[in-house]
Amino acid sequence: MNFVFIIIIAIILTILFVLSKKLFTFLKHSTATTFIVQYNLAIDSGKTEKEAILNAIKFFQYREPFNRLDEIDVQNILTIALGLTDPLLIAGVFQKCDEQKKIDLLTNRLALEKFLKGAESTIGYKR
Secondary structure, three states: OHHHHHHHHHHHHHHHHHHHHHHOHHHHHHHHHHHHHHHHHHHHOOOOHHHHHHHHHHHHOOOOOHHHOOHHHHHHHHHHHHOOOOOOHHHHHHHHHHHHOOOHHHHOHHHHHHHHHHHHHHHOOOO
16 A cells, blocks of 8 residues: 555656646747847847847846856857847847856857857858
């Protein structure tokens, strides 16, 4: 009887674990989505593309790990993003950095350019 009870509890816990993973997968996309929302809000309020990207970057500077970005990092990110066919590709980098809790990719200009050019060529469209 105890063995059956333990197996039932194990099955219930496994089901709950799987459901919790599926229910909270939307959290993985929250950083990129928030970046794009901040960008779109700035565009809708009449800001230029440059101001909109800067607005989205600065929105994240209050929280870890993005609070370690200095003004030079922000300007480098902005310059690189403006040179892309789709500047919102940078949102994916913010997502990746948030998941890893590291900003190495954002603070290394050459690595960021290489990463984004690779992402851009994978998409394969021109502005």
